[in-house]
């Protein structure tokens with residue numbers, strides 16, 4: 001009996017070791033190339049002075065900005081900030097935002113598109129498994145725009161992750177869907193990893209999306225959307241872009257920078273803090289040295305040039321930013 005039990009135990013241990021080894025090999029198969037790639041994508045970053053000057057010179061920029069909170073979920077700060085976070089117990093709410101920029105002539109550009117309800121539910125369920133609270137699925141960009149009789153003329157993505165892109169599928173629903181301009185920096189059009197390639201393929205397959213590659217510039221203005229610029233941030237994903245808008249509200253310049261996932265909490269900018277090491281190593285392979293350079297560029301734009309900084313996933317900071325919710329001035 002005892003030798004038989006020992007043999008059974010040995011077999012179980014062997015199976016566990018094989019499963020673990022296969023798991024590690026599979027992870028390494030994806031992770032190692034992605035880590036090597038993200039560390040090799042370092043397009044030149046413009047200096048804060050260059051960004052400030054281009055935005056100050058821009059004419060015909062957007063005159064309105066609002067945001068849509070497609071879904072959100074209470075999440076521990078330890079899920080989005082590294083161990084050096086001095087205030088880990090403070091509340092944080094991870095939201096999936098879409099920003100709506102509007103021009104005097106009615107043109108409308110979205111910065112990211114959030115998720116469809118179905119995708120938001122499954123994304124939120126995964127968040128619950130790692131300490132998040134129940135997910136609130138609020139709305140979608142398609143529902144919000146149609147509720148107010150509006151449409152989007154274009155969408156620019158901070159990066160091609162499903163939580164920023166999925167909602168665009170509904171904007172392309174139906175045969176009468178409008179054409180949607182989708183400007184992409186060269187890296188967003190070409191440099192992908194296992195976290196973005198599938199989303200890019202989905203985007204390419206959408207009948208209404210007109211993908212257009214921008215020239216390879218350190219700060220490229222979006223054709224058809226004057227006063228909006230993208231810089232190739234990388235660091236989070238090879239295709240990550242930071243978007244800058246020469247917004248004028250009530251005739252006054254109120255420049256804005258959209259961080260995407262350079263940080264997921266405004267304290268990433270305030271304290272120059274990276275994300276949790278496990279996240280950057282195993283979930284989304286990141287280059288924190290590069291992200292640090294982008295964080296400091298954004299902080300300098302805010303502190304020295306008065307840009308508003310809008311962090312895609314930080315609901316509390318977005319609510320404190322003074323940017324209104326989309327539809328607040330439209331009636332429903």
Ligand SMILES: [Zn+2]
Nearest residue numbers: 161163164261
């Ligand atoms: Zn994200």
